[in-house]
Structures are given as C-alpha cells and as structure tokens.
Amino acid sequence: MSTTTLSTRATVVPKGAKPAPEKKRGNRLLIWVFLAPTVIGLGIFTFIPIIGSIVLAFFRWDIITAPEFVGVDNFVQLAANPTVRVSFLNTIGFVIVAVTLQLAVALGLAVLVQSKMPNWLRTFFRSALFFPLILSAASVSLVMAYLFNQEFGLVNQVLGWFGVAKIGWLTTGFGAKVVVLLVYVWQNFGFTFLLFIGGVAAIPKEVYEASSIDGATGWRQFRQITIPLISPTMLVASVMAIIGALQIFDQPYVLTRGGPGDETRTAVMVIYESAFQQLEFGLASAIGIVLTILIMLVTAVQFQLSKRFVFYG
Amino acid sequence: MVELSRRAMIALLGLGAIGTAVSWPRLTGGDIPGRGDDALTVALFGTAQDAAARQALVEGFQRKHPGIAVRIVAIQGQDWSNYFAKILTMVAAGTPPDVVTVATEGTQLFASRMAHPIDEYVQRDGDELKEYFDDVNPALVEAFMYKGNLFQLPDNFNAPNVFYNTGALERAGLERPRDDWTVDDFFQVSRAMKKSADGNFLPYFWNNRLWGGVVPWLYVNDTSFLTEEKAPGGDWLWNRFYPNEKPRGGGPLWENADALNERTIESFEVLQQMVSEGLAANPAQGGGNELVSLFSTGKVGMTPAGGFWVQGLNDAGVANDEYDVSFFPKMRSQRHQFGAGGYAIMETSPRKDEAWEWLKYCISDEGLRIAHPRPDSSIPRRSINDELYGAGMGPKHWQVFYDTLDKFPESGPMPAPPQQAAVESALIKNVVTTITNGQGGVRRGLETMQRDLELALKGR
Numbered sequence: 074m075s076t077t078t079l080s081t082r083a084t085v086v087p088k089g090a091k092p093a094p095e096k097k098r099g100n101r102l103l104i105w106v107f108l109a110p111t112v113i114g115l116g117i118f119t120f121i122p123i124i125g126s127i128v129l130a131f132f133r134w135d136i137i138t139a140p141e142f143v144g145v146d147n148f149v150q151l152a153a154n155p156t157v158r159v160s161f162l163n164t165i166g167f168v169i170v171a172v173t174l175q176l177a178v179a180l181g182l183a184v185l186v187q188s189k190m191p192n193w194l195r196t197f198f199r200s201a202l203f204f205p206l207i208l209s210a211a212s213v214s215l216v217m218a219y220l221f222n223q224e225f226g227l228v229n230q231v232l233g234w235f236g237v238a239k240i241g242w243l244t245t246g247f248g249a250k251v252v253v254l255l256v257y258v259w260q261n262f263g264f265t266f267l268l269f270i271g272g273v274a275a276i277p278k279e280v281y282e283a284s285s286i287d288g289a290t291g292w293r294q295f296r297q298i299t300i301p302l303i304s305p306t307m308l309v310a311s312v313m314a315i316i317g318a319l320q321i322f323d324q325p326y327v328l329t330r331g332g333p334g335d336e337t338r339t340a341v342m343v344i345y346e347s348a349f350q351q352l353e354f355g356l357a358s359a360i361g362i363v364l365t366i367l368i369m370l371v372t373a374v375q376f377q378l379s380k381r382f383v384f385y386g
Numbered sequence: 387m388v389e390l391s392r393r394a395m396i397a398l399l400g401l402g403a404i405g406t407a408v409s410w411p412r413l414t415g416g417d418i419p420g421r422g423d424d425a426l427t428v429a430l431f432g433t434a435q436d437a438a439a440r441q442a443l444v445e446g447f448q449r450k451h452p453g454i455a456v457r458i459v460a461i462q463g464q465d466w467s468n469y470f471a472k473i474l475t476m477v478a479a480g481t482p483p484d485v486v487t488v489a490t491e492g493t494q495l496f497a498s499r500m501a502h503p504i505d506e507y508v509q510r511d512g513d514e515l516k517e518y519f520d521d522v523n524p525a526l527v528e529a530f531m532y533k534g535n536l537f538q539l540p541d542n543f544n545a546p547n548v549f550y551n552t553g554a555l556e557r558a559g560l561e562r563p564r565d566d567w568t569v570d571d572f573f574q575v576s577r578a579m580k581k582s583a584d585g586n587f588l589p590y591f592w593n594n595r596l597w598g599g600v601v602p603w604l605y606v607n608d609t610s611f612l613t614e615e616k617a618p619g620g621d622w623l624w625n626r627f628y629p630n631e632k633p634r635g636g637g638p639l640w641e642n643a644d645a646l647n648e649r650t651i652e653s654f655e656v657l658q659q660m661v662s663e664g665l666a667a668n669p670a671q672g673g674g675n676e677l678v679s680l681f682s683t684g685k686v687g688m689t690p691a692g693g694f695w696v697q698g699l700n701d702a703g704v705a706n707d708e709y710d711v712s713f714f715p716k717m718r719s720q721r722h723q724f725g726a727g728g729y730a731i732m733e734t735s736p737r738k739d740e741a742w743e744w745l746k747y748c749i750s751d752e753g754l755r756i757a758h759p760r761p762d763s764s765i766p767r768r769s770i771n772d773e774l775y776g777a778g779m780g781p782k783h784w785q786v787f788y789d790t791l792d793k794f795p796e797s798g799p800m801p802a803p804p805q806q807a808a809v810e811s812a813l814i815k816n817v818v819t820t821i822t823n824g825q826g827g828v829r830r831g832l833e834t835m836q837r838d839l840e841l842a843l844k845g846r
Contacts, residue, residue, distance in 0.1 A: 103390050106398065136474045137499045154841070224588055224667050225680060244668040244818050330811075332594075333818035334834065349471035350807035351842070 130359040135352040147359035157360060159335040160343040161367075167250075167339065168318040171257055175314050176307070179262045183269035184299065199270065206263035214327035217256050218243065221328075246336035249329045253337050257324050261317060265310045272306030273299065304383040312375055319368050340364045425455035426740045428729070429476070429483035431469040432460050443756050447747045454740045459483060466491040467807035473500075477734065484735035485744055490725040490799045491596065491806050494532050498804040501730040503535035505622065507742045512626060518749055519627035521767040523791040524634060526726050527623070529799035531637030534619020538728035539749045542763040544692030545724035545790040545797065546598035548712045549781075554589075554687040558582040562783075563712050565793075569606075569656055572715040576665040579687040589687040590660060591680060594669035594817050596800050596810045597725050598690035603657055605798070607717040609649035611813055611839065612640040612801045640803040643839030645832045649718065654828045656717075658821040668822060678702045681709070690714075692724075693764035693771075693787040696780050700761075710781045713790065722790045722797040726766070764788065805842050812838035 130147055134140040151157045186198045205213070220227045221242035229239045242248040276299065284294055300307075322341040325331055331338030331346075340360065348357035390398070411417040430436060437460035444456045463469035470492050476482050477500065488496050497503075508515060519527070522540065530538040548563075555562070558578035563571060576589035593599060604610050619636030628634075644650065660666035678695075680686045682704045691711075699709065714722055729748055731741040747753045754770050761779055764787045765771040775784035791797055803809060816838060820831025 099390055099392070099395070102395060106395070135499075136478045156838070156841075224591070225586065225685060230586075241668050241822070244822060246819075330814065332815045333822070334815055338815075346808075346811060350467050350811060351805070352474070 126358045126361055129355050130362050132355045134354045136354065137352075140355070143355065147353075147356045148363075150356055151360050151363065156335055156338065157343055160331075160338040160340050161363075163335070163338055164319060164321070164340045167254065167257075167321060168315055171254055171261075171318045171321075172311065172314045174254070174258045175262045175265050175318075176311060178258065179265035179310070180269050180303075180307075182262075183266055183273050184295065187270060187273045199267075202266050203263040205260045208260065210260060210323035211327050213260055214256060214324050217252065218328050221248075221252050243329055244333055246333060249333060249337045253321075253325045253328055256328065257318070257321060260324075261314075265314055268306055268310045268313075269303065272303035276302045301384045305385060308375065308379045308383050312372055315371055315375070316368055319364065319371070423455060423457065425457040426485065426737050426744060427457050427459055427483040428485045428487075428744065429459045429461055429473060430487040431463060431466065431489075433462055434460050436460055440757070443748070443753060446752060446756050447744060450747060451740075451743055454743065456744065467810070470495060470807070477732075482732050482734045484737045485729050485731055485741045487727060488538060488730045489727040490529055491802050491810075493530055493538060493730075493799075494802060494804045495806060496730050497532035497535070497537045500733055501537045502733045502735070502738060503537055504539070504731065504742065504745065505535055507745075508536060508539075509622065509626075511746065514746070516627065518767070521769055523766070523768075523788070523795075524624070524628045524631050525724070525791050525795065525797055526766050527627075528620070528634045528637060529724070529726050530728060531617070531620050531623075531635075533617045533639075534636030536620075536623060538730050539745055540726040540728045540766040541749050541754060541757065542728075543724050543726035543766055544597075544694050544764050545722045545787070546602050546690035546692055546714070547722075547786050547790060548688050548714055549681070549691045549695060549709055550688045550712060551681060551684060551686065552708055552710055553684055554579050554583065554587075562710060563715070565713055566720070567712070567715045569715050569717050573660075573665065576660070576687070577663075580665060583687075587685055587687065588665075588667055588680075590666040591677065591686040591689045592667060592669050593677075594814050596802070596806075596813065597723070598692075599669065600654070600657060600813070600817055601723045601800055602690060602714050603653045603717075604650060605721040605723045606714050606719060607649045607653045608719040608721060609644075609647060609653065610640075610801055611643070611645045611650055611835065612803070612809070612843075613642040613644045614798070614801065615639045615641070638798060638801075640801045640809075641843065643836050643843060645836040645839055646829075651828060651832060653717070654820055654832060655825060658825060658828055661821050662824070669817060678704075693775065693784075694762055696775065696784070697760050697762040700779055706779060706781050710783055711786045712783065713786060713794075719796065720794050722794055723800045724790070724797060725800055727763075803843065808842035809839060812842045 129140070131142060131144060132140040133143045133147070182198075182202055186195055186202075221229075223229060223239055223241045223244055226242070228242065229237075232240065240248055242252050280298055280302070281294055284298055289297070320341050321339050322345065325337040325339055326342055326345070329337045331342050341364070344357045344360045344364070347353045347360060406413070428440075430440065437458040440458050444458065447456060448454065461469055461472050463472060466489055473483070473486055482500075486496070486501075488501070518539070526540040526543055527536070530536060530540060550563075555575070558575070558581070560575060560578055563575060567575075579589040580587065601610070615638070616635030617637050617639050621633055624631060624633040657666065661668055677686070677689055677691075678698055679702070681689060682699065682702050696706070700706070713720060729741075729745045731738055731745065735741055748757065749766075751767070751770070754765060754767055758765055758770070758774065761774045761777075765774060768788055771788050772785075774780075775787060780787075801809070812835060816831055816835035820828055820835065823831065
C-alpha cells in the first residue's frame, strides 16, 4: 500500500508493520482536527439545545421573567390540553395516510420511470418529479391557498365547468385535510422517488429475465422480485418519510393555521404556538420531548419489523 | 493515509485560528452597521425598505436632537405575534431595543411585561403635548392605557369600515347606505347586489382575523367574545388633557371569556345566515392580500377595511370614485372596533429620556407628516388626517375614517389582553366551524370557543 506523507521526515511504512506510536498520535490528532468543526457545530447547535430543551420542560419560562421550576406540571398540562391531544392524533393520522401515499406514489413512479423509455425522457421525469422538493414549502402553500380558495380559487372554477358546486377546500375539516395532505405529498415524494429509483436500478436485469422465462408477468415480477429486492430501500424511505411527516408544520400553518377548528393542527404547530404565541416555552419543550419520544418509538418499531420484512439478498 | 508532522499540524491550527479571528465580526454579527454603537435603537415591524423609509424621520429627529444617534432595526414577521416573538428573542439574547413599535394587539403584552409607563414624561411635558391631545380622539389614547398607566402615544390607527364597490351598488339600483343603516339594510343591499351581478360575485368578502373579522359584528351588537371592563385610574390624564370628556378610566381590561352570551350568539347567527345565503364568503384565514384584486375587478361588493386601503387601492390603479366607504351597519349600537399603533419605551432601555424625545417627535405635527406623506393609514391627529384624505386621493366620504371615533365615542380597540396571541388563536380557529354548521352549529361552535378562550386566558 503506498502512502502519501506531508512529513519532512517521510518514511515508507512496510506492509503489515505497526505505525510508530508517534504517528498513531498524529493520525488521531488529524482525525480530531477534521472532525472538530462538525463536533463543535453539533455540540453548540444540536446537543446543547437538546439538553436545554429537556431541562426547560421542567420549568415555566416566558423569556422575560426568570424560569420557575414546576416539576412535571408541563407534562400534566399537555396531557390535559384537548388541543395538544387532537394535534397528536391529527399528526398520527396524517403520517399514516401521507406516508402510505408518498411511498406508493414514489414507488409506482420509480418503477415506471425505470421501465423502457428513452434516456432523455427518463432524465426529464426524474427532474420534473424531484422539482417540487426544492421549492419553499411556505411559497408553495401560499400559492395553493389561492388555488383552493372557495370563492375565487382556480380549482373550484375548473370544477364549476363540470357542474360541481363550490367546495370549501380550506374551510371544511375534510377539505382542509385533503388539501394539506395533497400539498405535502406532492412536495415531498420527490426524495422518496429518488431513493426508489436507485433501488430499482440496482436490481439485476438477469433476475427479471430469468423470471420471464419461468412465465412471471409484470405484476408478479413487481410483487415477488421488485418489492423484496428493494425492501432495504423501502425501510430507509419509510423511516425518513415517517420522521418527516411527524414533523409537518409549514403546509398546515400557511394553508389553514391548523383550522378549521383543530382539524389540521399538528404537533409541531402546537409546539410553535405554545412557545411563540402563548410564551410557554416550558410547555413547548415538554411537547417537543413527547414528540421526540414518539419518533424514536416509531423508528425503533420499524427497525424491529425490518428484521422480518427486509430482505438483504 | 495522510500523515502530518507536528509542525504542519500547528501550522494548520494556526491557519484555522487566523481564519476564525478574521471572520469573527461576521460570525458574531459585529459587522452589522450600527451594532454596538451608542445609539437609540428603534425596532419596527416591517422590512428593510420600511426602515429606509423612516430615514427622513430620523433626519428630522436629529435636526432637533443632534446629540442623539438613532438606529432603526426592521423586524419582519408574518403577523404581530410573530414580531413580538422576535422582540422577545432579542430581549432573551440580551440585545433589546430601546423603543419598539407596538400595535393594539401587543399593547397589553408589552405593558404588562416589557414597556415603561410614560405618565411622568407626559405630565412633565404636558404643556408641549396639549396641542397633540387637543387634536386626537381620546378613545385612541385610552387604548394605550393599561391599569391606569399610559404606555404609548398613538401615531396611526385604522378602524374597519365598510368599503363598497360603487359600480356594484349602482348596478343593483341602490343609493349609498345611510350612516345609520341596520343589519337588515345590509342584507337587502347584499341580496340586491348578488341578484344584479352575473358570474362569480360575492356581496361581502371578509377574512378570519381579529381586525375586521367577526369583531366588528360583535361590537355593533354591543358585545364581544371577552368581557370588557375599564381599569381604574387615568384621571391624571383625563382631567388635564380632556377636561370636558367624561373620565374614561385606566384602559380596557379583558379578563374573562364571554363567547356564550346571547348577543354574541346573535351576531354569529347573523354571520352564519350571511354565509349560508351565499352573501358572504366562508372566511379564509389570513390578511386579505388577495382582496385588492378581487375588489378592483368587481368580484366583491363590500369588504371591511380602513384608511390604509386608500393608498393600497390607488397603487392598484383603482380610481377613488370606483369605491366609497361607510360605517358598519347598526345592530344594538354602532360601536366600531379599531387598532392603533405607536412607539413604546422598553423597561430595559438605559436611554429612556432619549426614547421619550423620539416618541414625542414621532407624534409631533412634523414627525407625523414625515412618517405619513401618503394616505396609508388613518392619522390620530384630525388635522393631518383631514389633509391627507381630503386632498383628492380618498373616497368621496373619507370623513368616515375619523368620524368612526367622533360620531361613535364608544368605539374601542380590538380585544387584546396580554394573552392576545393565544386569544386570537382561540377565536380564529373556531369561527369557521361556528358559522358553517347551520343555525344549530352556532352554539356548539361557541361552546368550543369558550373552552379555548378560557384556556388561553387562564393563569397557571
């Protein structure tokens, strides 16, 4: 093995020989030098705030006056608060539907795009389907709010041509949920789609050819070859999709502000409202901790289940 | 594997240290102009352009006070609560401004926690301020009192009036509504407008928000969704500056939820009927940015707006004879709501005397003229307000803007206790469900609103 050295006292280390302790130290130091920016950044901007948030969950603090220790009162408050309960239920319901849709749409499109078609068309579809992800969620939601406006929105105007009465997209519980869901999935399936593209592309063609000789058709190939062979990708995609969906904020905040009533209020919205509207930073931290625990639990369950359902070839 | 000698390692670390030192001003924000200067810091709710537009105000102020440097900090936000949150963050970070612009929405929040009362300053400079108070309706001043102390001097205000499309009214064969028109008249006008229109037309468009949402309909029915009382105190101000006024008290107090009183239910039933008949929009959430285009293209017959809209419509190319303005229709009373704005001095400020001079300058004749060269907000000083709106850009009945206060002295600020943001959320989130589930849904919706308001107002 050749080695590059910047040392003025450079020596070629024979293969199999142990490096001198001095060099070992130098290497270790070098590793830490390169890791330092990330470690310091994570420490200052991630770990210290996490610890601060855990501590804050046991205090009552409004930013202005001194924090007051309240023990588990914030957790009692959040358990008793109907809005918090509803927002968590909304979030869980949203995750189930949104993630299912996101995975189904992304996988379906990935298989379609990877099927026989000219390369330029494949490239076009990849770019076009990934494009919504690079847009700002707030901007997209603002535009969508105009499109789905009950009185003057384009969607109702188009439906009106077919004799459909005006639908209160953002002013009825069901309509608002549908719009938030559609906008979220449309904007977020691009990343999942790219993951699946990679997964599908990695499946050897010979496997499909062999199955064709045995008489397997498209659907059976999809069910018995594609799905098992991309199951590791599906695990990663579903973990990431669930973590993302549990943290949904932008779309419902801009489109409906959680309304009508609490129909589209989500856990992260309640964290934001508790902190920056009600100045209950302790309560917001407590809700944040509960949400974090929920995310960790769901992820742990997914990894446990993966032992049974994921095929690592 | 790359190996580094100790010397190279030290050199690398040295380079890193030099790099950090060179970029330190950027890393710490120390390179921001004015940061760390000994200047009076004024935070305003707006963009960098808004801050630049205040430069003339700063220059005018410094002509009078050459020794006081002023730095304007623009704070952007989606709404007032967003702005307050950012001010709070500045306080938490140890860099609080000396002066902040505060609207009615935040007056009591700031007054209860962060603002410095200006009673002593007002009494000390009373002779100088007399002409200001003589020119300003007392309701605006009272709105900035909290528990007997005065915290701000109003430098702008807006009351929601009914802006109507003159073309839509003429098309319906109707005259301008009388000043004392009733809710029944409002329904008749709406129905006639709708009947005479073709295509996509809505007689009344409104947004679900605290200003200009449901509150005007509650106020004209002499009710609200919170109890309203007057705090004691404030005589020091009323006796001296408004001796002919019946003393008003020490500012409004909104301490209890009151969404289930019969009058509130009645007002919501009126709105429910409007929406169910297709006379009013199912109110969307938000600030109504889309309104100008809808109104100017004749798709909307009437909408609640204030003096600020005159400039907005003008900018959109709407001629001032294409629309006009009227009072809100009468139910039990014709009380209107308003929102006002002004500067508040932060309790933490070490420059309170300089800050007071800034406040005084901003409400002076010169200061107000510099700050409002165009009709972009109703002005608390009648004299300037009349000049601004009567100069040809305002609608035919522009006097309505100030008459809202003068003709209806019971008009008051929107309900904004210290917990305003939580209260506003509790109101807004329940409006749509209250008015879109039939007559029977009104009480159910208000029961939920009452519950949410109680939660918002409760002190832990």
